[in-house]
Amino acid sequence: MRILSRLTLVVGAIWLAATLAFLLIHLAPGGPAVALGGDSGAPGYLEEVARIYGLDRPLHEVYLAWLGNLLCGDLGFSYRSQQPVLTLVLDRLPVTLALIGPALVVSGLAGVALGLAWLPRPDKPHRGFVAAMAALHALPSYLVGQGLIVVFALWLGVLPVQGLVDERVPAGGGARLVDMARHLVLPVLALALHHVAFTALLTRARVAGELSRPYIVTAAAKGLPSHAVERRHALPNALLGIVTLFGARLGAFVAGAVVVETVFALPGLGRLAVTSAIARDHPVVIGIVLVTTAIVVLGNLATDMVLRWLDPRLAEGRS
C-alpha cells in the first residue's frame, strides 16, 4: 500500500514538472515555437519547429503529445548542439553523479558524527557549535570552492584546481582513475560542507528528541550508561528520520552542483543547465529539470525501501 502511494508520488512529481515546463513554454515571450526551437532568424524556421512539435494543433492535443513524447523518453532536441536532449543529458549525468554521490556519503557520515559529538546536555547546550554549523550552512558554495582552491591547490599544492582529468596523465589504467579521484576531492568538499552542517544540526536535534522520550528515560533509569543509551536506542530510531530527510535533499545536491561545476569547470548537468539557459537552448534546461525530478523521487523511493528493509516496523505503517 505504501509502496503504491510512493509510486504515485514518483509519477505525480514527474507529471507536475512536465506540466509546469509546458505551461512556462507557452507563457514565454515569443511563444512556444521560439522557446523550443530558438530564433535562428531563417525564414520558415519557426513554422518548421511548430510543425515538428505539432504546435498548430489545439492546446490540449499539444499537451497530450508533449506528455506522450516524454513517456517515450523523447525529451526534445537541442538546437545548440544538434543532438537529442536525452543523449546530451545522459552523457553529462555520470559527472554529476560522481560529484553528488561522494558528497552525499561524506556529508551523511561527517554530519551524523559531528551531531553526535555535540549533543546538547543540560550543563552544556553547545550554542557555539550551533552557531558554527549555522555559519557553515550559510556559506555559498562558490566561496567555499574558491577558498578550497586557494588553500589546497595554490598554497599546499596537493590537489588540482579544475576539470576532471589532467590531459598529461595517459588515458586508461589506474593512473587515470586516481587522477580523476584527485580532481573530484575539492568539488565534493565544496558541495558537501553545506550539507554536513545541515546533517549535524539535524542529527543533534533528532537524537536529543529521542533521548527525551519515555522509553529512553526508562532505559537510563535502569542504569544503562548514557553513551550506550545514545548508541543502542536513540541513534537507530533517530537515524530513520535523518535518512528520510537526507534522501529528500537529493534535489539540493543537484542544485549545489550547478554552482560547483561552474567553479571547478566540470562538464556535468549543472554546468549544462547554465550554458543552455544562457544560450536559450530551452529544451535542454527542461530535460535537466525533468531528469533531476526523476532522480529526486527515485532516490526518495530507494531511501524509503532501504529503510523499510532495515526496519520492518515501517512497513506496518508506523512512521
Place this chain on the structure above:
Amino acid sequence: MSRFRAGAVAALAFFYLLCLLLSPRGALDALAMDLAFMPPSLAHPMGTDDLGRDMLEALAQGGRTSLLVASLTACLALLLGAAVGLVAALGPAALDEILMRAADIVVSLPALLFAILVAALFGGSAVNLALVLGLTRWPVIARLVRAEALVLRETDFVRASVSVGTPPIALAVRHIIPHASSAALSATGIVFGGAVLAESALAYVGLGDPRLTSWGQLIASGFAFVTHAWWMWAFPAAALCGASALAGLAADQPSDERSTG
C-alpha cells in the same frame, strides 16, 4: 532557546532596516563617485568599488534586494503553507490525504533548476525568483503547521470551543494559528536563508536580475578583482553569510525540513 531565536529574528530585521536607511533612493548610479579601489577608510568604511562608489552604500542597496527577495519568498511560502496546513488538519480526511500527497510531490521539484528555466525563458528577475522559490517551498511549512494543528485539535480548550459550536475558521484564527506560529516561523527561517543563497547562486552563474543590485551580484562582480580589492567581495559575502546564518538560527534547528534546493 527561544530568546536565542528572537534575537536572531530581531537582528535580521535590524539588518534590513539598516539597509533601508543607508541605501540612497534610486539605483546605484545615484551614488557619488570617489577614487576607485580605495581600501576601507573613515570616509568609506567598506572601501570603494571599481568605479569609485562607496561599498557601504552598495552593500545596503544590495541588502534591500537580497532581503526583499528572501522576504517575498518566505511570505509566499508561509501564506501558502499555513493555509494548506490548516485546511489539511481541520478539513475532511480525504482532503488531508490529497493535500499532503500534493505537498510531497511539490517538494520533490528541483526549485533552483526551475528558477534557471524561468530565468532562461523570461530573463533574470528577482520577483520571478521569489515566485518560483515561494511556490515550491511551501510544503515545508504546511507539514509543520498541520502537525501542530493536529496536536492542538485534541487539546481540551479546542475541544471545548468546538463543542460550543465555533466554526473552523474562527477556531483556526483564535486558537490554532497563535499556537502553531512558532513552528511555522521556524521553517520560514530556513526558507528565508535558502532564498538568500539561491539568489546569490543565480547571480554567480550569470542568471541574476540585471536591473537590480543584490549581494550575490556584488560578490560576483567583486570576484573579478578578487586579490586587487578584497573589500569588494568580502563585505557582501560576510553580509550574505550573516543574514543566511541568522535566518538559520532563527529557525533554531532544521526541523521537518524537506527542502529540495
Place this chain on the structure above:
Amino acid sequence: MRYRLHIFALAAALVFAGSTVAQQAGDTAVIAVQGDPGHLNPAISTAGPLHAVADSLFNGLVSLDRDGNAQPDLARSWSVSPDGLEVRFSLTEGVTWHDGRPFTSADVKFSFEELLFRFHARARAGLAPAVASVDAPDPLTVVFRLKRPHPALLRQLDVTEAPILPRHIYAGSEPNRNEANSKPIGTGAFRLESYRRDDSVVLVKNARYFKPGLPRLDRLTFRIIPETNTQLAALANGEVDYLGRVSPADVARLEGKATIVRTTAGPGGANCIMTLAFNLDRPRLALHAVRQAFAHTIDRAQMLSLVQFGQGRVAAAPIHSAISWATLPGALSYDVNLSKANALLDGAGLARNPSGERATFDLLMFPAFMRYGELMRQQLAGAGIAIRLKSLDPAAFATAVFTQRDFDLALVSYCNGVDPEIGVSRMYRSAAIGNVPFSNAAAYRNADVDRLFDEAGSSTDVARRGEAYRALQRIVATDLPYWWLVETDFTSAWRDSFRDFAPWSGQFAERAWRSR
C-alpha cells in the same frame, strides 16, 4: 562515454590505487578558454570562442605577422596586376587535407563562393562586394578578379577572415548542418582528436603539415573554464599553460609569474575601438550640440584607467592609432568640460526638469561591456543626462540595433582590422546602413565621406589612401555620429616554459614550443 566508464570503475580503482607511475606524454599545451566554441567551422561564423579553437585546424591563403603584413600560407606567392583589378595567387605545393586528399585551387574557389561570401559576416560585408569572381585556372593557381582596386584584399585572407575549407566535404551540403562542423577536416597544423562540449577540445599534431618542422607541439588541449579566477589558479598551478585573454584587472596578478604579451590584435579582431554610437534617427540625438555635449562630458581618461586599467589608449582619432598611415592623431579635440556641455544642452533646448534631468536615453550593449556603461551613466549624470542600461546577448543586440534600430545609444567595440577597408568603412558608408550586424549603427549619411571612402578603397597608392582617410576623419570628427572612447588592447599570458606563441594570429600555436 569514456568518462562514464571511468567513473563507474572509480570506486573499484581507488582500492587498487597507486601502482601506476604517470608517464610523460609528448609536449602538450593546455589552453584555457572561457566559452564553448559551439562547432568548429570557422568559415560560417565570426564568433570569438569558435575561432580561438578552430583557427588552429585551418589555413588562410596568407597569414599575418605581428605588424599585420601578409606572409605566405596556403599561397606561396602572389602578384597584383598594374590596374589593381586582378590578384593572382600561386598555391603551395603538396598540401593535403587531414583526411589525406590533396588541397587544390578548387577548394579555395568553393570556400569563397559557397561559404565565406555567404556565411562569414566580415567576408560577406567587407570583401564580397569588391570581388567580381574567384577563378581557378589550374590546380595551383587562384585568380581574384575585382570590381575595383581593393588594396585591403591580402589582409582579409588570413585564417580568421577567410579560412579555406575542403570542397569534397562541403560540396552539395547545407553548410550549417554538415557533420564536419563538429568533426572538421582542415589543412592546419593540428587536427581534431576529440571535442566534448563544455569540457574540452583536443587537437593533435598534423604530421603531414606542409610547413617543414611545424608544428612543434604534439597536442593542444583547449579547456573550457568559465570562471576566470579558476583559470588564473589553474595557470598558477601548472594545469593550464596559456590564457588567450586576460582581463585588464587580472594582469597584475600574473606579473612575474608568466610571459605576458599585450597586442592590439586578438582572436576577436584587430585594432578595436570601444565606441558610443548615437542613433541619428532619434530627434534629440540628431542635434549636433547634444552629441558635442556627450563628447565634453565623457571622461575617457578615467574610463581607460578604471575599466581598462590603462591597457589601451584614449582614442585620438576615428581610425585606430596602430594603422599609422591612415590615422589622424589629434582629430578628437574635445576636452572634458561640464560647463561647456551644460551650455550646449541648454542651447539645444534640453532643459533640466525639477529633479535635474534633461533627458533619458537607452544605452544598449553586450553584458561584458557593463562597466563601461555604468561609468558613462555616472559621468553623464553630471550633465543631467540619464542613461538606462540594457545589456543584451550578442544576437539580441544585433537585432535591436541593426535590424529594428530600436535604441538611442549603443556601445560597440568596432574592430578596425589591419586596414580601414576591413572594419572602418562599414561604420560610416551610407550603403552600410541596415540589416548587417555591426555596420553603420549611427545611420550616418554624408556624401563627401562616401566619396572619400570610395577613393581610399580603390587606390593602391598608400599616400593617396592615407590622404583620403585623413580627410574623411576630419569630417566625421566634426559631425560626431559616434564618440570614439578608448582603444582596447588584448592581453595574453603563458607559462614561461613555453615560447613563440603568436596571440595576434588565429594560428597562435603553430610555432610554439616548450623549453626543457
